[in-house]
Amino acid sequence: MRRSLLAASALLLLALLVIFWQESRKPKPIALTPVLTGQVEYCLTCHADLPEISRSHPVQTFGCVLCHGGERLALDADLAHSTMRGGKNPSDFSVVEASCGGDNCHSGAAADYRDHIQRAASSIQATYAGAIASLRYTFGAQPDLTARLGIYAIQALQSASGITALAAFDPARETNPAIRAFAQDCLYCHLSAQPLTGDEYSRFTGCAACHSPDLTSPPIPPSPLPLGEERGAGGSRRGAHTLTAAIPYTQCNRCHNRGNYDLRSMTFVPRDDHPTGRLSDYYQPIAQFTRCEWTLDCVDCHTRAEVMGDGSLYSSKKEIQYIQCRTCHGTLTELPKTKTLTDPDDLAFRLAFLNESAGNFESTWHLEVGDTILVTEKGEPLWNIRLLPDGTYELFGKATGEHFTFLPVMGSGCQQKADEQASQDCHKCHAVER
Amino acid sequence: MPDLSRRDFLKLARDSLLALSGLLGLGGLIRFLDFQTEPPAPTDFDLGLASDYPLGTHKVIPDVPALLIHDASGFSALSLVCTHLGCTVEEKAEGFSCPCHGSRFDPQGEVTRGPANKPIIKLRVETTEDGHLHLYTT
Incomplete structure (x- = not known):
């Protein structure tokens, strides 16, 4: 009995010593009380080395928990991470409203330009309604190309297209095996889909699919700086903890220009070449392209409404994508549409600011009241293109920081007709020789 | 120094271990009770x-x-x-x-x-x- 008591006492002491030893090994908590929440959180105890995600989301103001969720007071990693939203990606559409939403953040009123989540979630890139409608029409599952189904069910914020809602696409309810095969083999390219395996496809889902460029794989030259260094005007840092509006074309190509659908096998066939030179082998061998198609980034021309949607549901990319050559170059009889900035609260200023701020770089593009910028036929400001006093135009590369100048069609030797706005019409005279 | 019987030695050892455990436990309790929450922001x-x-x-x-x-x-x-x-x-x-x-x-x-x-x-x-x-x- 006495020996047992002695052994129990020794074990008790040993257990207490182990507990104290473990406690002493824990890092000293680093407390942060973000301005927005006013509640202390200890995430920086382990994550103090993470860079600021963007100038628009400073950790002193936002903290970590507001966006990522998690147990703010926990010092044990498993416990702290147990209630995170979306794992490493709080912008996945399944959790984005809780992570990024709010009237003053990204799900506010359209009039305040704060309806980002609503627009993105109803965009054709998110619903994939165009591809689904096209496929179901091809195989006789619906009588026309009007979208009825999306990746998820959704109501339209507005109905510019006449489509007020989409039901969820459920492959199990499809009778045609080709449609089921499509669902199994081809649904890689919408914003909620996990990407294919491989660096060239690497991206997040939701907002971060575009706004958190993965620069850990070799970029396709020309890139601002070699891999491993801070990207200059391009802004985005190597690694994932980045939010930027300065999105390089390489990120768009994580989905676009990565292969083709094979309608015989109903599979997605990825490109088997991995382009390393944008000019030399990025485009398909037979493809023609103009200088602006290979020197600019996609976001330099395509507008926020085209890419992120305008709140309406569409049946095809063509219904929302409307930028044409004439938008910037005009026609034989008309100069491109312009607007002189008179209101310091103009959307153009906000977009220019966010490109710099969210891009984490010092911009060389400074808009001023009195500047004349281009606008699209729908009135969207092309804030990165302005009219120069000599009648030429200057474009600022949103992701590269480069400056380009170009001429309007009117008054030049170009004879392009107003209705010739397809890329091949430009290629007749302006195709780049490889 | 008087001879210590085996029984007394075991008793002394047990009591010492219990006393140390008690002190450690007391230290933990004091540390727990002494925990300072982050002060509210001054106004x-x-x-x-x-x-x-x-x-x-x-x-x-x-x-x-x-x-x-x-x-x-x-x-x-x-x-x-x-x-x-x-x-x-x-x-x-x-x-x-x-x-x-x-x-x-x-x-x-x-x-x-x-x-x-x-x-x-x-x-x-x-x-x-x-x-x-x-x-x-x-």
Whole structure:
């Protein structure tokens, strides 16, 4: 009995010593009380080395928990991470409203330009309604190309297209095996889909699919700086903890220009070449392209409404994508549409600011009241293109920081007709020789 | 030193181990009870003697953060917290600018560019009987 008591006492002491030893090994908590929440959180105890995600989301103001969720007071990693939203990606559409939403953040009123989540979630890139409608029409599952189904069910914020809602696409309810095969083999390219395996496809889902460029794989030259260094005007840092509006074309190509659908096998066939030179082998061998198609980034021309949607549901990319050559170059009889900035609260200023701020770089593009910028036929400001006093135009590369100048069609030797706005019409005279 | 019987030795060893365990447990309890939660953010800032801020003072108080002004009408202060999402605004020639989302305010704190839609908050400044200047954020 006495020996047992002695052994129990020794074990008790040993257990207490182990507990104290473990406690002493824990890092000293680093407390942060973000301005927005006013509640202390200890995430920086382990994550103090993470860079600021963007100038628009400073950790002193936002903290970590507001966006990522998690147990703010926990010092044990498993416990702290147990209630995170979306794992490493709080912008996945399944959790984005809780992570990024709010009237003053990204799900506010359209009039305040704060309806980002609503627009993105109803965009054709998110619903994939165009591809689904096209496929179901091809195989006789619906009588026309009007979208009825999306990746998820959704109501339209507005109905510019006449489509007020989409039901969820459920492959199990499809009778045609080709449609089921499509669902199994081809649904890689919408914003909620996990990407294919491989660096060239690497991206997040939701907002971060575009706004958190993965620069850990070799970029396709020309890139601002070699891999491993801070990207200059391009802004985005190597690694994932980045939010930027300065999105390089390489990120768009994580989905676009990565292969083709094979309608015989109903599979997605990825490109088997991995382009390393944008000019030399990025485009398909037979493809023609103009200088602006290979020197600019996609976001330099395509507008926020085209890419992120305008709140309406569409049946095809063509219904929302409307930028044409004439938008910037005009026609034989008309100069491109312009607007002189008179209101310091103009959307153009906000977009220019966010490109710099969210891009984490010092911009060389400074808009001023009195500047004349281009606008699209729908009135969207092309804030990165302005009219120069000599009648030429200057474009600022949103992701590269480069400056380009170009001429309007009117008054030049170009004879392009107003209705010739397809890329091949430009290629007749302006195709780049490889 | 008297011989220690085996029984007494075991008893002494057991009691010693229990005493050490008790001390460790007591230490843990004291540490637990002594835990200090993070103090709430202060709302009253003693800026020192008012005489240290002569007429014409236009000084940023970074700890608040706020801009203290001493003009002909007396002391006044503007919060430097952006009314949009709480970033600290920077003073510029034309007023104030938020480095996070680009909101702009004129020198009086009125919004000139969104996304902020409320003016900068004016803070209360008072001089106490002992001549100290106090700035209140609530």
